[in-house]
Amino acid sequence: MAIEPSERSDIAPFRVMEVFEAAERRAATGAEVVRLEVGQPLTAAPKGVIASAHQILDNDRLGYASTHGVVELREAISAHYADWYGLDIDPYRIIATVGASGGFTLAFLAAFDAGDRVALAIPGYPCYRNALDALGAQVVPLMTTLEDNFQPSIELLEQAHAEGALDGLVITSPSNPTGTMLDEATLAEILDWCDERGVKVVSDEIYHGLTYGAEAASALAYSDDVLVVNSFSKYFSMTGWRLGWLVVPENFVEPIVRFAANLLLGPQTLSQMAAVAAFECHEELRRHRVRYSHNRQILLDGLRAAGLDRLAPAEGAFYVYADISHVSDSSTTLCSQWLSELGIAATPGTDFDPYNGEKYVRFSFCGGTDSIERGVELLAAWHTSSSRGV
Numbered sequence: 001m002a003i004e005p006s007e008r009s010d011i012a013p014f015r016v017m018e019v020f021e022a023a024e025r026r027a028a029t030g031a032e033v034v035r036l037e038v039g040q041p042l043t044a045a046p047k048g049v050i051a052s053a054h055q056i057l058d059n060d061r062l063g064y065a066s067t068h069g070v071v072e073l074r075e076a077i078s079a080h081y082a083d084w085y086g087l088d089i090d091p092y093r094i095i096a097t098v099g100a101s102g103g104f105t106l107a108f109l110a111a112f113d114a115g116d117r118v119a120l121a122i123p124g125y126p127c128y129r130n131a132l133d134a135l136g137a138q139v140v141p142l143m144t145t146l147e148d149n150f151q152p153s154i155e156l157l158e159q160a161h162a163e164g165a166l167d168g169l170v171i172t173s174p175s176n177p178t179g180t181m182l183d184e185a186t187l188a189e190i191l192d193w194c195d196e197r198g199v200k201v202v203s204d205e206i207y208h209g210l211t212y213g214a215e216a217a218s219a220l221a222y223s224d225d226v227l228v229v230n231s232f233s234k235y236f237s238m239t240g241w242r243l244g245w246l247v248v249p250e251n252f253v254e255p256i257v258r259f260a261a262n263l264l265l266g267p268q269t270l271s272q273m274a275a276v277a278a279f280e281c282h283e284e285l286r287r288h289r290v291r292y293s294h295n296r297q298i299l300l301d302g303l304r305a306a307g308l309d310r311l312a313p314a315e316g317a318f319y320v321y322a323d324i325s326h327v328s329d330s331s332t333t334l335c336s337q338w339l340s341e342l343g344i345a346a347t348p349g350t351d352f353d354p355y356n357g358e359k360y361v362r363f364s365f366c367g368g369t370d371s372i373e374r375g376v377e378l379l380a381a382w383h384t385s386s387s388r389g390v
């Protein structure tokens with residue numbers, strides 16, 4: 001008898017990767033592609049990490065690591081909290097994970113049961129929704145807008161809670177796809193509100209270190225009763241090393257380590273050992289941020305000049321989320337036109353927002369400055385072309 005995948009296997013795809021693949025196919029034909037769709041740094045891991053990895057490969061057996069994470073790495077992450085945030089975090093509360101993706105999956109497993117109501121901002125990173133769905137939790141969308149900076153507010157939480165008590169909240173500041181941030185006062189207010197109602201908060205802080213005004217505050221500055229997700233993928237420029245971490249309340253450590261032991265056995269030992277050196281590489285990493293900041297300004301100015309002037313403020317991360325509804329009814333159609341006619345790859349908002357995503361496009365500015373300049377040049381020409389000018 002033919003066997004069928006479980007009902008859970010009907011998980012939604014991560015569509016951003018489909019745009020990435022379409023851009024790759026076009027690039028393979030030799031045609032020009034300006035890559036404004038990718039959410040990963042152009043650069044390799046910091047030099048210190050690469051040098052350390054060579055050393056380790058030559059000298060270490062590289063067996064299984066502790067499922068909790070290599071001690072030296074957890075200590076280095078703890079020191080990072082003291083250095084960046086002035087926080088004293090016991091290394092015991094830190095767990096090494098397979099990127100932020102592995103981190104939030106473990107956090108969701110340990111924090112939520114099937115049927116729990118977990119709120120999150122729309123637009124937002126689609127994999128939270130899809131992972132929560134697969135775990136049987138009920139995703140409660142908080143419909144944010146440009147006017148409220150695409151971030152949750154107490155008002156939105158009150159509304160959602162009135163419809164049925166919330167069990168959880170996922171926050172991301174700076175956010176993907178909007179780059180917007182929760183200011184410190186609102187973050188503190190939201191954490192208080194959740195604390196009073198026993199709502200468990202998962203805070204994805206993967207874009208910390210990539211901000212262009214105020215630095216991002218960690219939820220850990222306001223509460224020890226939160227699950228914080230972070231990663232080496234973005235600021236540390238180490239996407240392919242598949243390494244991240246969780247900081248969790250003490251009583252969550254054992255369950256999460258048990259989940260990790262049963263499901264994954266933790267991230268690669270080589271990545272964990274080499275990543276210790278990343279915390280000595282801030283000078284190199286800050287230079288990447290200078291480039292992002294420069295690219296960001298070129299992109300914001302260029303989009304406005306191309307008639308796309310309803311833009312999320314891009315306070316952090318490396319994305320600009322643009323309202324294109326005055327230009328097209330469908331960001332999916334617009335993005336595929338841009339790819340085939342202009343050679344610009346950008347991401348339609350539909351993945352981040354299943355409700356209003358056809359009105360938005362996400363542009364990424366983590367590529368080379370020359371490609372951002374070329375992108376805005378092509379968009380300016382598109383804008384002035386008589387048939388499609390806005």
Ligand SMILES: Cc1ncc(COP(=O)(O)O)c(C=O)c1O
Pocket residue numbers: 039098099100101102125172175176204206230231232233239243244
């Ligand atoms: C908000 C957010 N969280 C998590 C991830 C996944 O990151 P990682 O590579 O650490 O798994 C991404 C990747 O783009 C992201 O934007």
